[in-house]
Amino acid sequence: MLTKQDIIAEAKRLKFADIGFTDAKPFDSQKEYLLAHQDGYGWAEAIGLGLLAGTDPKNILPQAKSIIVLLESYFEESYPLPLEHHFGRCYLDDDRVTKDGLALKIKSFRKLLQLNGIDSKVPFDLPHRLSAARAGLGTFGKNSLFYARRVALNSSFVFPIAIVIDAEYTPDESSIAIECPEWCRNTCVAACPTRALKGDGKIDPLRCISFLTYYGAGLTPLELREPMGMYIYGCDRCQNVCPRNIPWMVRKKPQNPRVLAKESNFDLSCLLHMDKLYFEQKVWPHMFYMSVDDIWRWKMNVARAMGNSLNPAYVKELILAFGENSDERVRCMIAWALGRIGNQEAMTGLRKFFDNSEGIEKKEIKQAIIAIEKRKV
Numbered sequence: 001m002l003t004k005q006d007i008i009a010e011a012k013r014l015k016f017a018d019i020g021f022t023d024a025k026p027f028d029s030q031k032e033y034l035l036a037h038q039d040g041y042g043w044a045e046a047i048g049l050g051l052l053a054g055t056d057p058k059n060i061l062p063q064a065k066s067i068i069v070l071l072e073s074y075f076e077e078s079y080p081l082p083l084e085h086h087f088g089r090c091y092l093d094d095d096r097v098t099k100d101g102l103a104l105k106i107k108s109f110r111k112l113l114q115l116n117g118i119d120s121k122v123p124f125d126l127p128h129r130l131s132a133a134r135a136g137l138g139t140f141g142k143n144s145l146f147y148a149r150r151v152a153l154n155s156s157f158v159f160p161i162a163i164v165i166d167a168e169y170t171p172d173e174s175s176i177a178i179e180c181p182e183w184c185r186n187t188c189v190a191a192c193p194t195r196a197l198k199g200d201g202k203i204d205p206l207r208c209i210s211f212l213t214y215y216g217a218g219l220t221p222l223e224l225r226e227p228m229g230m231y232i233y234g235c236d237r238c239q240n241v242c243p244r245n246i247p248w249m250v251r252k253k254p255q256n257p258r259v260l261a262k263e264s265n266f267d268l269s270c271l272l273h274m275d276k277l278y279f280e281q282k283v284w285p286h287m288f289y290m291s292v293d294d295i296w297r298w299k300m301n302v303a304r305a306m307g308n309s310l311n312p313a314y315v316k317e318l319i320l321a322f323g324e325n326s327d328e329r330v331r332c333m334i335a336w337a338l339g340r341i342g343n344q345e346a347m348t349g350l351r352k353f354f355d356n357s358e359g360i361e362k363k364e365i366k367q368a369i370i371a372i373e374k375r376k377v
């Protein structure tokens with residue numbers, strides 16, 4: 001029989017940052033919370049994420065007896081700054097599709113279990129952060145994120161990987177708690193641009209920029225365009241402002257060579273003009289929450305980020321993209337972005353588009369023209 005020490009040694013050998021054990025009891029409090037907040041989480045059930053089913057490990061593995069939680073410290077290497085400003089860090093080196101990094105480590109870890117007659121499942125719908133806290137690996141922040149207790153300088157830059165197994169191991173002592181210093185005075189809550197954080201460690205997922213960038217329905221409402229800022233896929237603002245993260249953020253790190261190699265693929269101009277083939281080959285394997293049918297949302301997000309950059313160098317690109325795109329949502333956001341940058345070239349482009357547009361598109365172009373004119377007064 002594989003001992004707990006054997007398993008811990010294998011996690012260390014594979015360079016996981018930490019490991020903990022918990023039992024396979026259902027996560028009743030999570031189930032109750034989800035049921036009481038279906039207005040905020042119903043979408044997840046609708047797209048098949050199965051969060052409710054995931055609150056009982058026995059739905060994942062009927063003979064479940066324990067959960068092993070591995071912690072991966074994902075911000076050990078630095079990323080190019082422009083990428084950090086447009087994408088959530090946790091997505092920059094995400095191998096869930098390419099399966100050439102973390103996935104290989106998880107596979108090796110499970111191999112040891114399998115060789116010793118232990119069945120395991122790695123569900124995506126189990127409450128991973130709660131499992132990690134129940135396994136004593138860390139605590140929560142008021143930004144609803146999980147903070148490590150023993151590694152990564154206690155920061156939130158860790159992924160918990162929960163593995164349900166059919167063997168019983170002594171659970172570790174739970175560390176479920178919100179552990180924010182009093183003096184912080186809810187910095188993350190105040191800093192959240194879309195007021196998604198409720199202040200009690202809970203989040204309204206439908207207001208979070210991360211959700212809005214990959215699942216937001218239709219044209220982004222006007223009142224959210226500026227607050228969503230430069231983020232295109234994900235958001236790290238509540239992690240960046242958190243004093244619990246600063247020690248890890250300021251620590252010198254070597255550059256991540258894999259992310260550096262693909263940096264140019266995520267250049268804003270390339271993303272604005274990309275076709276389906278470009279998307280499928282260079283973007284989707286790394287950031288896959290949106291399918292090729294949602295390429296319009298990528299472009300709409302990029303146009304918004306360009307507008308919020310206030311960079312006149314993007315005006316030409318935006319004007320060109322207006323002609324390339326037939327999608328009304330993309331064209332409306334391009335008009336808004338031109339209005340936000342607001343130089344003479346943008347105004348000339350908008351006036352030209354105005355004559356050949358109709359409906360909501362014409363309305364957006366008119367609003368953009370008015371926005372520029374107002375700033376001139």
Ligand code: SF4
Pocket residue numbers: 143191192193194195196197203207208209210235236237238239
């Ligand atoms: S990720 Fe961004 S939008 Fe979401 S809660 Fe944090 S700061 Fe707010």
Ligand code: SF4
Pocket residue numbers: 141142143179180181184185186187188189241242243244
């Ligand atoms: S910013 Fe402050 S309140 Fe928010 S998670 Fe960090 S320590 Fe807690």
